[in-house]
Amino acid sequence: MKLVDNDEIIKSLENNLTPELSGIESEKILKFVIFKIDNKTYALPGEIVQEIVLDMPIYYLPFVPKYIRGLVNRHGNPYAVVDIKVLFEKEELDGNRFIIIRDLNEKICLIISEITKIVNIKESQVSRITSENEISDFFLDSIDLDDQEVPVLNIYQILKKISNDIS
Amino acid sequence: MILANDFLYIYYKEQNIVINRSQFSGSISLIGEKKLANKYSYFVSSVTYNEKNIIVFDLDNYFSDNYRTESVNDTKLAIISRIDILEKSAIDKLYRDCFTYNSNLATDYIAFSLTSNSEIKNSPVMKFRLLSQTLNSHLRSKGLLATSFIESRIEYFIDLNHLLSYNLLNEVIV
Numbered sequence: 471m472k473l474v475d476n477d478e479i480i481k482s483l484e485n486n487l488t489p490e491l492s493g494i495e496s497e498k499i500l501k502f503v504i505f506k507i508d509n510k511t512y513a514l515p516g517e518i519v520q521e522i523v524l525d526m527p528i529y530y531l532p533f534v535p536k537y538i539r540g541l542v543n544r545h546g547n548p549y550a551v552v553d554i555k556v557l558f559e560k561e562e563l564d565g566n567r568f569i570i571i572r573d574l575n576e577k578i579c580l581i582i583s584e585i586t587k588i589v590n591i592k593e594s595q596v597s598r599i600t601s602e603n604e605i606s607d608f609f610l611d612s613i614d615l616d617d618q619e620v621p622v623l624n625i626y627q628i629l630k631k632i633s634n635d636i637s
Numbered sequence: 638m639i640l641a642n643d644f645l646y647i648y649y650k651e652q653n654i655v656i657n658r659s660q661f662s663g664s665i666s667l668i669g670e671k672k673l674a675n676k677y678s679y680f681v682s683s684v685t686y687n688e689k690n691i692i693v694f695d696l697d698n699y700f701s702d703n704y705r706t707e708s709v710n711d712t713k714l715a716i717i718s719r720i721d722i723l724e725k726s727a728i729d730k731l732y733r734d735c736f737t738y739n740s741n742l743a744t745d746y747i748a749f750s751l752t753s754n755s756e757i758k759n760s761p762v763m764k765f766r767l768l769s770q771t772l773n774s775h776l777r778s779k780g781l782l783a784t785s786f787i788e789s790r791i792e793y794f795i796d797l798n799h800l801l802s803y804n805l806l807n808e809v810i811v
Contacts, residue, residue, distance in 0.1 A: 480767070480782060482638060482763070546766060575769070576771060
């Protein structure tokens with residue numbers, strides 16, 4: 471049997487990526503997933519949440535920043551686990567729930583404490599975050615929910631940070 | 638479309654390392670290793686292969702340090718690769734830093750020592766999955782190409798060229 475080299479194998483794996491939903495479509499009524507990391511509440515746009523799973527083992531991944539805790543296995547696919555608590559507070563989260571992010575090429579998930587609820591919010595209830603500090607860079611918007619301002623996490627800013635930190 | 642290929646599976650306590658069979662030409666039992674003095678942490682010995690004295694890269698210790706593997710037995714073997722699996726700049730460095738100071742070393746082969754708890758088997762290529770796009774090229778440059786999962790274990794699909802070239806060119810000292 472003819473052996474193939476690794477470049478050909480990687481080309482095959484890349485060609486096998488199947489198209490999925492991509493991009494974020496804006497809606498007049500916006501869905502958000504509200505979740506907690508310890509006692510802090512955050513939100514994610516509903517359309518980028520693929521699924522929520524719990525109790526998955528985290529496998530070690532070398533050569534990555536500390537806020538990437540490792541990999542989880544979701545239907546045979548490796549998802550990099552991002553720990554927001556490490557990013558903001560330099561401490562690991564003792565959590566067992568994961569939000570799998572919907573993206574064709576970026577297989578990442580967030581480790582969280584719990585899901586609070588899923589809400590539909592009018593676009594007018596979403597406001598831009600204007601304060602400028604290192605942490606607010608990771609939030610694009612905030613939503614007005616039960617008289618509380620809940621920051622909406624910007625996943626793509628997190629991906630940008632990862633890219634900067636490993637380059 | 639590539640359907641299947643031969644791979645070397647190296648079985649550690651909680652994970653497997655997988656290497657493409659095309660990356661090495663043979664294997665030997667690791668008997669009669671001779672210590673080698675040089676500045677690279679993982680090039681610590683040499684071994685005789687086909688009457689030649691071949692430099693040995695301690696892949697077992699490398700995986701232990703970087704992938705947190707734990708061997709399940711003490712017996713070792715070495716897989717033998719032609720030196721041209723490496724990038725030219727890495728070969729030049731090896732010549733400069735190792736072969737120049739150890740003139741009895743053959744310069745056409747490299748051995749990789751690893752646990753003998755291993756086997757070659759034919760596997761479907763599509764069992765491997767690429768990592769997140771943001772991480773992919775970074776990890777690939779260090780030798781990690783893809784992963785797969787089997788039961789409760791993770792399998793790391795490793796490229797020896799990138800692994801070794803990265804080590805040589807970045808002078809990783811543990």
